[in-house]
Amino acid sequence: MRVFSGIQPSGPAHLGNYLGAFRQWVDVQSPDAFYCVVDLHALTLEIAPDVLRAQTTDLLATLMASGLDPEICTIFIQSQVPYHAQLSWLLECVATSGELSRMTAFKEKSQRQEGYRVGLLTYPVLMAADILLYETEEVPVGDDQRQHLELTRDVAEKFNHRFGETFRLPVGTQPKVAARVMDLQEPTRKMSKSISSPLGKLYMFDSPADIEKKIAKAVTDNDGEVRFDWIKKPGVSNLLEIYSSLSGETPQQVASRYTRYGELKSDLAELIIKTLAPLKQRRDELLESPEDLYRVAARGADKAAAVAGAVYRRAATAMGLT
Numbered sequence: 001m002r003v004f005s006g007i008q009p010s011g012p013a014h015l016g017n018y019l020g021a022f023r024q025w026v027d028v029q030s031p032d033a034f035y036c037v038v039d040l041h042a043l044t045l046e047i048a049p050d051v052l053r054a055q056t057t058d059l060l061a062t063l064m065a066s067g068l069d070p071e072i073c074t075i076f077i078q079s080q081v082p083y084h085a086q087l088s089w090l091l092e093c094v095a096t097s098g099e100l101s102r103m104t105a106f107k108e109k110s111q112r113q114e115g116y117r118v119g120l121l122t123y124p125v126l127m128a129a130d131i132l133l134y135e136t137e138e139v140p141v142g143d144d145q146r147q148h149l150e151l152t153r154d155v156a157e158k159f160n161h162r163f164g165e166t167f168r169l170p171v172g173t174q175p176k177v178a179a180r181v182m183d184l185q186e187p188t189r190k191m192s193k194s195i196s197s198p199l200g201k202l203y204m205f206d207s208p209a210d211i212e213k214k215i216a217k218a219v220t221d222n223d224g225e226v227r228f229d230w231i232k233k234p235g236v237s238n239l240l241e242i243y244s245s246l247s248g249e250t251p252q253q254v255a256s257r258y259t260r261y262g263e264l265k266s267d268l269a270e271l272i273i274k275t276l277a278p279l280k281q282r283r284d285e286l287l288e289s290p291e292d293l294y295r296v297a298a299r300g301a302d303k304a305a306a307v308a309g310a311v312y313r314r315a316a317t318a319m320g321l322t
Contacts, residue, residue, distance in 0.1 A: 003028050004136040004170075006038040006078060009055040010045055013062050015202045015272070016181030016191040018279075019245045024140040024173070026067035033073040034134050034304055035063065037297075040078050040085065040126060044119040045194075058283075060293045062204065065283035076300030078130065083308040087129035088122075090315055094162070095125050095155050104147055128152035132167045133308040141172040163318040167311075181242060184218040187234040205280045208273045215239070215269040226258040236261070243268045246275050 005025055007017065025035055037059050042052055056077060068075055078084050100121050109120055131139055131152050141149050149172045156167040181191045185200035192201065202214050219235040228251040230237045240251040243264070247254065258264040286293060 001028075001030070001032060002135055002137045002168075003030070003033040003140065004035075004131055004134045005140045006036040006041075006130055007059065007063075008038050008041045009052060009059045010042050010047070011055060011193040012203045012205065013059065014181075014191055014193060014196075014204060015242065018066065018204050018276075019181055019242065021140065022063065022066040022068075025063075025073075028138070028140065028173075029068060029073040031072065034076070034136075034307075035068060035073060036076045036078045036081075036130070036300075036304070037063075038078045038127075038130065041123055044117055044123055057290050057293060058287065060297060061283045061286040061290075062279075064286055064293070064296070065279045070296045070300060074300045074303045075296060076304045077297045080297065080301035081133075081305045081308055083133055083305065083312040084126065084129055087133055087308075087312050087315060088126040090319060091125045091128055091132075091155050091159070092122055093319075094159050095128075095151070097121075099151060099154065100124060103151065124148045124151050125155065128155050131170055132156055133311050134304070135168045135307070135311060136170040137168065139170050139172050141174065146172055159315070159318075163315075166315050166318050182234065182238040184214055184238070187219055187238045202272070204276055205283065208277075211273050211276075212269045215265050215272070218265065220261050224261065226255050226261065226264055228252050228255050236264075239264060239268055243271065246271050 003025075005021065007013075007021060013022070025033070029035075037056050039052060039056050042055075047055075060075070060077075063075060064070070103124055105124075109116070127148050128151060131149075139149055149170065153169050156169055160166055183189045183191050183196045183200040184202060185197050189195070199214055199217050202211060206214070218239060220239070221233055221235060223233075225233075226236060226240075227233055228237050228240050236255075237251065240254050243249075243254045244251045254264075258267075
């Protein structure tokens, strides 16, 4: 089964990235799995070159510390495979402005930027190119990215109808729990690197003291009942879902053991610290030799380019390019 997914180096990875993406990637890694740091997407942000490079390095280490093995799957950096940008242009000539302007993420982000970059509008097409280049069958995708995957399928279908069968249509897969970890302070909104407050986002490599503090201060409610109910109790439900994702239980099973929020929070903080501590140790070890990380990425880019190049040339030929 051909699998592809990527993550943007826009800051330190948080708990939502780990539970909603990285662990899922590790579970399905195989010689047919391609995972990349999508650094081209990060250019839609106001980000300094040295910061982008540092965050790319950190994310490579984080992915490998989380369990991705370059001897099993392909790990690479998006910009090192030029076919991503090249196919994106071909697909931009198929997608419409109406399709792109309807994207929820674009609506939200463009409202926060005065004179937003064109890349903010078109980056879902680059995401479509990322996916379609690898004849992807399954895309492990967070709940907030499902709309972009639907756009990928729509653009591929239009291309195939107009120029002949060229692209495989991918489907999305999600974890059963923690597909969308919510902000600890605003539990009706997804945990985010860019939007969440300092107490709302829990980074993978926060100190134990910071993890305890953020979980202790996580918003719950006033009725005091530990119950899994996203409609009436989003804060408590978020904590229960995080716990269940780490323990392998259902949120209801976790809830049945607790009568007080304080005990739930204390045990959850302990579980998070225990889970992430060995990952932090491994990531720190990897960052001691960044040149080794980039050798892994370069080998991965070579493997990725062999696949992506064939798909790009097929699409370019179909459109009449020579």
